[in-house]
Amino acid sequence: MLVLLEVPLLAQVQQATVTQTVPAATQPALRLDIPHSDNPLNSFRATLVPKPNLANSPRIDALVKDGVLELSLKDAISLALENNLDIAIARYNIPIAAADVLRTQAGGSFRGVNTGVVQNTPGGGVGGFGPGPSGAGAGGTSGGAGGAGSGASGLVSSTLGAGTNVASYDPAISGTFSIEHFAEPLSNTVVYGVPELQQNTTTGNIGYTQAFPTGTSISAVFDNNRGTTNSPESFLVPALNTYYHIALQQQLLAGFGLGPNLRFLRIAKNNQRISDEAFKLQVVTTVTQIANMYWDLVAAYEDEGVKSRSLEFARQTLESGRKQLALQAIPAMDVMKDEAEEASREQDLTIAKTTLQFQELLIKNALTKNLDDPNLEAMPVRPTDQSAMTDTTPQGPTEDMTARALKDRLELGESDIDLENRRLSRDAARNALLPSVALTAYYGGSGLAGLQNPASGTISTSPPDLAGSLRTAFNNSAPDYYVGVTVNVPLRNRVAKSDQYRAELETRQSELRSEQLKKQIRIEVRNAQYALEQSEARVVSARKGRDLAQKTFDITAKEQELGAGSNYQTLTARRDLAAAESTLVAAMTAYQKAKIEVDRAVGSTLEANDISIESAKTGIAPSGQ
Incomplete structure (x- = not known):
């Protein structure tokens, strides 16, 4: 056994x-x-x-009034922190990264973490570019640093963690207990003195091993054996044997020191820092998307109102025209023009309504964990914040905005930490180039005890019991010691040389990527600033156009009332007013999105929206948020 x-x-x-x-x-x-x-x-x-x-947070129920979900921008952001599945997926990366730290604390290699930004919520856009298509990837739509995969952002990560082997730092105890009976017929009785040899052996051994980050490892064994036999040639029956052995090994070149032996742990801790930064970036990305979606909802809601008022006026005009036609005050052709205008306005309203319904569905999808409730899925959403533009938008000098972005943008923090990981791997790869030289030393001792075998005819001086065997093993009467050096020198060393050279190249490549990222951030800040200035100009122009269209409509309506104008002229003026109002709505939406992009580009999204990362990590937004 x-x-x-x-x-x-x-x-x-x-x-x-x-x-x-x-x-x-x-x-x-x-x-x-x-x-x-x-x-x-x-x-x-x-x-x-x-x-x-997968239950939606209670905040949604509190926002429902008379069957309508009344939503402010702050409410939308709070719901996103609690329910958005992109954030929920990214939230798991935090404990996954910490689990990697636990693994490397024991000397295991890091497994890496996915720190890409998840963009599986359709709508909203990210970074102010594009219409905001849904993402394509369960773990992260964009590649990130810290083990998210080789080739992310044009970088190669094949030597991340390269170096000498790292032993386990967790102590391990091993034990063996066995009982054996052995019988063997013999062809010659000269050696053992019996025709059939019978032996009974009981073994109880225990061992201990542990490695340390200095490149040191220790091991200890303690073996005990009790044996009996039927041979008269055996002096002791039973015979008790004891042996202990304590060994130490120290790497002197390759694998020596804390640097190569703690590289996995240091990289895992850096990955944990990257994971924290990546989660913040996920929150920034999702909040930016939610804000864009909210203002798209506001635009659709306001535009639906514009189209509804335009249709109502067209219907009133058509009804008035039909009454005048009945009195033969106007020709039938004018009524036909009114009917065509009313049909066109109905089409515009249908498009506006379906656009609003789709925007409502998009934002409900973004702010919930599930849409299983058919009432919630069909529930209309009423935005309570309206588009507005202050006379002046404080921005500060471009240089100050760029400096803040270079200080606060999370992508740069991730890149810097990733560069630390590459330098750790580079240094470990350099160490792995050295020959393997191990100093080994051990000390042990043996003990023997047992009862004299009467059949042997000899007199034994060994102690009779296990205590005596232990005593003789540890009294240095039968020592076993050794000191030696083991050297392994690869003559060409091409594998280690290749890894070291690749690690150097990947480090330099990552340094260039960091500089490229800084340039990209500078461009994004300037682009966001220019876009905001342009959107302000569009709003000013659209307001003037709307005011002019309003005055024109008022004049034509007055002329018609006095009998100096036609229904068609008034309808045309009202159509122009509706177009001008829609243009203003679009301009205001672009302005709000430009402000959102400025916050993202500068790195102030969390501050601007008063978001607590701790709340985002727990998925419970404060009640006042």
Whole structure:
């Protein structure tokens, strides 16, 4: 019978981050820490993660009034922090990164984390460019640093973590207990003195191994053996053997020191920092998208009102024209023109209504975890914030905005931390070029005890019991010691040389990417600033156009009332007024989106919207937000 026991002791489990199983009713948010337990058996128990809570937050019900979801921009952002699935997906990257830290604390290699921005919510656009198509990727639509995949942003990551092998820093205890009976018929009785040799052996051994970040490893064994035999040639029956052995090995060149041996842990901790920055970037991206969607909803809501008023006037005009035709005051051709105008306005209103309904669906999809409730899916949304433009928009000098962006943009922080990881890998690859030189030393001792075998005819001086065997093993009477150096020198070393050279190239490549990112941010800041100035000019022009169209309509309506104008002229003026109002709505929407883009480009989105990252991490927005 053979029983093996391996007990890894996770001494630093309290620093890990994995979610315990908690009932969904009492677990509204994803846990970001693991409670420490003094029970060593917990090291062998699975730590489970509860199923995602797919219930919408109660905030939605509080915003429903008379069957209409009344929504402000702040309400939309709060709902997004609580319910948006892009943020919910990205939220898991935080404990995943912390789990990687736990793994590397034990000497394991890092697995990497996905820090790309998730963009699976359709609508809204990101970064002020494009109409905002839905994303295509469950883990992250855009590639990110810190193990998100080779080739992201044109960078190669094949040597990230390269270097010498890292042993496990978790202590391990191994044990063996066995009982064996052995019988063997013999063809010659000279050696053992019996025709059939019978042996009974009981073994109890224990071992201990552990490595350290300095490139040091220790091991210890303690072996005990009890044997009996039927051979008269054996002096001791039973014979008790004891042996212990303590060994130490130290790497002197390749694999020496904290740098190469802690590189996995340092990279994992950097990845954890990148994951935190990436989550902030996810919140910024999603909030930017939600804000764009909100102003699209406002535009659709206001435009539907414009088209509705235009149709109402066309219907009133048509009704008046038909009455005049009945009195033969106008020709039938004028009524036909009124009918054509009314049909055109009906078409415009239908388009505006369906556009509004689609924008309502988009924003409800973005602000909920599910749309299983048919009442919610069909519920109209009424935005409570209206487009407005102040006379002056404080921006500050372009140089100040650029300086702030270079300081606050999260992408630069990610890039800098990723560059640290590449430098750690580069240094470890340089160390791996060195020959392997290991200093090994051990010390041990042996002990023997047992009862004299009467059949042997000899007198034994060995102690009779296990205590005596232990005493002779540890009293240095039978020592076993060794000191030696093991050298391994690869003559061409092409694999390590290739890895080192690639690591150098990838580091330089990442440095260039960092500079390219700074240039890109400068361009984005200037583009956002110019777009805001242009949108302000469009709003001013659209307002003047709307005011002029209003005056023209008022004049034509007065002329018609006095009998100096026709219905068609008034309808044309009213159509021009509706077009001018729609143009103003579009200009105001572009202005609001330009302001959103300025905040994103400068890196002030979180501050501008008073968003707490801690609330975003827990998925519970403050009640006042």
